Each structure stands twice: as C-alpha cells, then as structure tokens.
Amino acid sequence: xxxxxxxxxxxxxxxxxxxxxxxxxxxxxxxxxxxxxxxxxxxxxxxxxxxxxxxxxxxxxxxxxxxxxxxxxxxxxxxxxxxxxxxxxxxxxxxxxxxxxxxxxxxxxxxxxxxxxxxxxxxxxxxxxxxxxxxxxxxxxxxxxxxxxxxxxxxxxxxxxxxxxxxxxxxxxxxxxxxxxxxxxxxxxxxxxxxxxxxxxxxxxxxxxxxxxxxxxxxxxxxxxxxxxxxxxxxxxxxxxxxxxxxxxxxxxxxxxxxxxxxxxxxxxxxxxxxxxxxxxxxxxxxxxxxxxxxxxxxxxxxxxxxxxxxxxxxxxxxxxxxxxxxxxxxxxxxxxxxxxxxxxxxxxxxxxxxxxxxxxxxx
Numbered sequence: 001x002x003x004x005x006x007x008x009x010x011x012x013x014x015x016x017x018x019x020x021x022x023x024x025x026x027x028x029x030x031x032x033x034x035x036x037x038x039x040x041x042x043x044x045x046x047x048x049x050x051x052x053x054x055x056x057x058x059x060x061x062x063x064x065x066x067x068x069x070x071x072x073x074x075x076x077x078x079x080x081x082x083x084x085x086x087x088x089x090x091x092x093x094x095x096x097x098x099x100x101x102x103x104x105x106x107x108x109x110x111x112x113x114x115x116x117x118x119x120x121x122x123x124x125x126x127x128x129x130x131x132x133x134x135x136x137x138x139x140x141x142x143x144x145x146x147x148x149x150x151x152x153x154x155x156x157x158x159x160x161x162x163x164x165x166x167x168x169x170x171x172x173x174x175x176x177x178x179x180x181x182x183x184x185x186x187x188x189x190x191x192x193x194x195x196x197x198x199x200x201x202x203x204x205x206x207x208x209x210x211x212x213x214x215x216x217x218x219x220x221x222x223x224x225x226x227x228x229x230x231x232x233x234x235x236x237x238x239x240x241x242x243x244x245x246x247x248x249x250x251x252x253x254x255x256x257x258x259x260x261x262x263x264x265x266x267x268x269x270x271x272x273x274x275x276x277x278x279x280x281x282x283x284x285x286x287x288x289x290x291x292x293x294x295x296x297x298x299x300x301x302x303x304x305x306x307x308x309x310x311x312x313x314x315x316x317x318x319x320x321x322x323x324x325x326x327x328x329x330x331x332x333x334x335x336x337x338x339x340x341x342x343x344x345x346x347x348x349x350x351x352x353x354x355x356x357x358x359x360x361x362x363x364x
Contacts, residue, residue, distance in 0.1 A: 030062055030063050030064060031063070031064050031065075031066060032060075032063055032064070032065050032066070032086050032087060032302055032305060032306060032309075033065075033066050033068075033084075033085050033086045033087070034065060034066065034067045034068075034085070034086065034087040034088070034089075034306075035067070035068050035069065035070050035076045035079055035080075035085050035087070035088050035089070036049065036067065036068070036069045036070065036076075036089050036332070037069075037070055037073045037076050037088075037089055037090070037091065037094075037190075037193075038069050038070055038071065038072065038073070038190075038232055038233055039189070039193070039196075039233060039234055039333070040233050040234060040235055040259075040332075041233055041235045041236075042069050042233070044235075045069045045332070046069060048328050048331060048332050049067035049068070049069070049332075050067070051323065051328055052065075052067060052313065052325065052328045052329070052332070053065045053066070053067055055313045055316055055324075055325040055328070056309035056310065056312075056313055056325075057309070058312070058313075058316075059308050059309045059310075059311070059312025059313055059316075060305040060306070060308050060309040060312075062305075063302070063305045063309070065309065070088075072190050072232070073091065073094055073189070073190035073191070073192040073193050074094075074190060074191065074192050076088040076089070076090065076094070077090060077094055077097070077098050077106070077192065080098070080105075080106055080293065080294070080295050081098070081102055081105050081106065081295075083295055083297070085295065086294055086295060086298050086302060086306075087109075087292060087293070087294045087298075087306055088106075088292075088293055088294070089290060089291070089292060089293075089333070090106070090192075090290070090291045090293045091192060091193060091194045091290055091291070092194055092287060092288035092289065092290065092291060092346060092349045093192055093193075093194040093198045093199075093287070093349055093352065093353055094192035094193075094194075095108055095291045095293055095346055095349070096346050096349035096350040096352070096353045097192055097353055098293075099343065099346070099350065100350055100353060100354070104296055105295065105296055106293050106294070106295060106296060107293060107294055107295075107296045107298075107343070108291045108292075108293045108341045108342070108343060108345070108346065109291075109292050109293060109294055109303055109306060109307060109340070109341065110291065110292040110307060110310065110311075110338040110339060110340055110341050111154055111288070111289050111290070111291055111292075111338070111339055111341040111345065112154075112289045112290045112291070112292070112333065112335040112337070112338055113152045113153070113154060113289065113335065113336055113337035113338060113339060114152070114153060114156060114289060114334050114335060114336055115148040115149055115150070115151070115152060115153070115334075115336050116148065116149040116151050116152070116153040117146065117147070117148055117149065117253055117254060117257075118147040118148060118149045119131050119134050119135060119144060119147070120149075120157070120253070121149040121151050121153065122149050122151070123142075128283050131283060132280050132281075132282075132283060135254070135275070135280045136167075136279050136280055137275075137276065143272075144275060145257075145261060145272060145275065146254050146256065146257030146261050146262070146274075146275065152336065152337060153289075154288065154289045154339070155286040155287060155288055155289060156195065156252050156253060156286070156287055156289065157195070157199075157252070157253045157283050157284050157285070157286055157287060158194065158195035158196070158199040158200055158203075158250055158251065158252060158253070158283070158284040158287065159250070159251065159252075159253045159254065159255075159280050159281075159282065159283045159284070160178070160181070160186065160200065160203075160248060160249075160250055160280070160281040160282040161241065161248050161249060161250075161251065161255070161256060161278045161279070161280055161281070162181060162184065162186075162241075162247055162248030162278060162279055162281055163241055163242075163244065163247055163248060163277070163278055163279075164276070164277055164278055164279055166181070166184060166247045166248060167278075167279035167281065168180065170182070176281070177207075177281065177282070178203070178204070178207050178209060178281060178282050179207065179209065180281075181226055181247075181248070181281055182209070182222065182223050182224060182225060182226060183215060183222060183223075183225070183226070183227070184226050184227065184247035184248060185226075185227045185229055185246045185247050186211070186226050186227065186228055186229065186246060186247060186248050186249060186250060187228075187229050187230075187231040187236075187237040187240055187241065187246045187248070187249035187250070188200065188211065188228045188229065188230055188231075188237075188249070188250050189230070189231075189232075189233075189234070189237070189250070189251075190230070190232075191362065194287040195250065195251055195252040195253075195284075195287060196234070196237075196250050196251060196252075197250070198352075198353070198356060199284040199285070199287055200250040200284065201356060201361040201362070202284070202352070202355065202356060202361065203282055203284045204226070205359055205361055208224060209224045209225065209226065210224060210225055210226075211225070211226055211227075211228040212225050212226075212227060212228065213227070213228065214227070215227050229246055231246070231249070234249075234251050234252075234255050234258075234259050235259055237249035237250075237251060237255075238251070238255060238256065238259045238260060241278060242268075242277060242278075248278070248281070253283065256274050256275055256278065257274070258334060260274030260275075261274035261275065287349075288345070288346065288348065288349050290333065290335075291341065291346075292306065292310060292338065294306065307338075307340070310329075310338050311338055312325070313325030313326070313328075313329060314326055314329055314335065314336070314337055314338055319336065
C-alpha cells in the first residue's frame with residue numbers, strides 16, 4: 001500500500017469513528033449553535049426555529065444554523081458558560097446576572113427592537129395609572145385591543161393580569177391595587193425572567209409585599225403575600241388563568257395580545273374577550289429589551305455572521321407574510337429589529353439585579 005493510500009485509509013477511519021478532520025465533512029467550524037429561552041410553548045418554538053434556520057443561513061453565506069430551546073431560562077445561560085452553545089437569547093436581567101457572576105464569559109452582540117404598545121407610547125406615555133385604566137376599559141370612549149404603535153422601542157414592561165372575578169377591592173379602601181391581590185395564586189416564569197419574575201419581585205417589595213411558595217399561616221403576614229407558582233412559558237400561564245388553575249400571572253406587556261388576541265387557533269383570536277376576561281393590576285418600570293448574546297470566546301467571524309443573519313432575516317418579508325424571516329421573528333418574540341449593543345448598555349440592569357440581591361429578593 002502506498003503512503004498516500006495509507007493516509008486516505010487513516011482519514012476515512014477518523015471519519016467513520018467520529019473524527020473532526022475538516023475533510024470528513026463533519027467539521028462544525030461553519031455551524032452556529034443558537035438556543036432560545038422557553039417563553040413560549042416548546043413545540044411552537046421548535047417549528048418556528050426550524051423554519052428560521054435556512055433564512056438565517058441565506059444572510060450569512062457559508063454558515064448553517066442549529067436552533068434549540070433551553071429547558072429553562074437559566075439553562076440557556078449555563079449552556080453558554082460551558083461552551084455548549086455559541087449564541088443565546090438572554091433576557092436583559094439574565095445577561096446582567098451572567099456578567100456579574102461570571103465576568104468575561106458572556107458578551108452581548110445585539111439588542112432586540114419591538115413596536116411599543118400604543119396605550120403606553122402614544123396615548124398615555126406619562127401615566128401608568130391611565131394605562132391601566134385604559135387597558136381595563138375604565139376610560140370612557142377608549143377601547144383597548146392591544147394595538148401597537150408605529151414607534152420602535154428598546155424597552156418593555158411587566159404587568160400583573162388577574163381573572164376579572166379576582167379584581168375586587170378586597171381591603172375596602174376604595175381602590176383596587178396590588179394589596180388586594182394578597183392570598184391569590186399567581187403564575188410566574190423562571191428566575192432569570194425579567195417580566196415573569198424579577199421585576200415583579202421588585203414591584204412587590206416596593207409595595208411591602210412578597211411572592212412566596214407557601215402562604216404564611218399568620219393572617220397578618222399572609223396579607224402581604226401572593227403565592228407564586230412556576231409555570232413554564234406564557235402560553236401555559238395565560239391558559240391557566242383562563243381556566244382558573246391560577247388567579248393570574250405576571251408577564252410582559254401585553255402578553256394577552258400575543259398569546260390570546262393575535263394567536264391563531266385559540267378561542268380568543270381577534271376577540272375582545274382576550275382582554276375582558278382579565279384585568280391589569282400592576283405595570284412595572286421599564287425593562288431593557290432581550291439580547292442576542294454569545295460566549296465571549298466565539299470567533300469574530302461567527303459573531304459577524306450572526307449579526308448579518310439576524311439583521312438580514314428581520315428585513316426578510318413582513319411581519320404579516322407567513323414564512324418570511326420578519327414573520328418568524330415577530331411570532332417568536334415580537335421582535336421587529338436588531339441594533340448593535342455593548343456591555344455598558346446593561347449597567348442599569350446590573351444595578352437592578354444587585355438591588356434584588358441586596359434586598360434578599362431572589363430567595364423568595
């Protein structure tokens with residue numbers, strides 16, 4: 001056997017037994033592994049992701065994309081930290097936590113852009129009180145159906161929705177607010193979810209209340225508590241509220257639009273009952289939009305490819321043209337654009353996360 005023949009056999013053997021020699025065709029140098037956070041039904045995310053993969057590849061020549069969904073918000077961060085992933089869709093608070101606990105391990109590449117909600121951006125931009133009244137149908141002549149503004153924003157808020165029959169002045173002080181929700185069972189998301197967990201913790205703390213796993217048997221203490229129940233994904237939380245499994249849930253503004261009114265195939269599609277069967281109790285302060293982050297040792301070439309892929313895909317078609325990049329990304333996370341980001345953009349989110357740590361909120 002000639003020397004060249006022996007070399008060919010050796011390479012073939014490496015290919016057969018899982019070697020990573022580039023000539024085997026199994027190299028992952030041109031594969032970019034991305035993971036989404038599980039804020040929606042896993043099956044729906046998987047379908048949307050598989051349709052998105054070839055569109056991303058179209059705008060990043062020479063690269064292919066593999067998209068999966070994490071088992072939890074925290075799992076996506078852990079996978080980035082352990083170099084199992086290239087890219088993760090981290091919440092702003094999730095990114096802040098990662099950079100505080102594991103400095104230099106995760107880098108932000110882009111921040112998502114969304115259309116703001118008309119009630120917040122255009123109609124009542126300086127009054128949370130009026131935003132809540134408008135969303136609850138308590139302003140004469142104003143009908144709320146989750147209409148979006150034409151204005152792009154890089155922030156969003158968290159809101160507490162409860163079943164209409166739970167929206168009562170329990171303490172008899174002439175108004176309905178968070179204190180009247182004491183004792184209710186409220187669904188929440190994972191511990192790095194800004195809208196589904198962290199901002200609600202701060203809101204409750206600022207109002208001398210807390211979210212607990214088990215309500216206190218002491219009546220005085222219980223009057224300052226709501227029971228938090230973890231349900232994975234806003235689809236599950238919204239459905240659980242509508243069926244009465246929980247009394248309400250914390251979610252982004254306005255999750256009832258995306259998971260009810262504008263979601264094809266469910267009983268609330270384009271029906272005002274998506275909003276009238278529940279009431280908004282609270283709206284938190286602003287949360288910086290979600291990130292597209294990567295492990296810090298990801299090559300500059302791959303980082304450039306990711307940016308090109310998502311910036312191209314978001315302009316591929318329209319949000320109403322089924323199957324296009326714009327449609328898929330909007331239906332995944334309501335994203336309508338991406339802007340380059342830098343670490344210092346998230347100084348405020350780190351301050352917020354540290355506030356939660358300093359006030360011992362994360363143990364609840």
